[in-house]
Amino acid sequence: MFAQIPHARFVDLITYKAKLLGITVVKQNEAYTSGCSALDEEKISKKAYASKRRIHRGLFVSNSGFRINADVNGSLKVPGRKR
Numbered sequence: 001m002f003a004q005i006p007h008a009r010f011v012d013l014i015t016y017k018a019k020l021l022g023i024t025v026v027k028q029n030e031a032y033t034s035g036c037s038a039l040d041e042e043k044i045s046k047k048a049y050a051s052k053r054r055i056h057r058g059l060f061v062s063n064s065g066f067r068i069n070a071d072v073n074g075s076l077k078v079p080g081r082k083r
Contacts, residue, residue, distance in 0.1 A: 030074070037062045038076035 005013075015025045028044070035049040039062040042048040053061050060070040 033074040034060070034070055038073050039066055039068065040064065 011025075011027070018025045032044050032046055032049040035051050035053060036042045036044045037048075037053065037060070053063075054070060055061055055067070058070050060068050060073045062068065062073075
């Protein structure tokens, strides 16, 4: 059974639990994450955003043609850090 919990409280709990395990949580504004390629190490910005790389809901294609789930692509983004 899924319990309702306010978003801010959920983020606080995730951050707390991650800290106990030595994991750093980075909060990312979701703007432009759906059209910027994490695989190509693009900086998340309006300039790099390209909506045509979203083939359909849930599917993203990188500049090199690699297909990846759009949510996975968005979650790979870490501001200011190269992968």
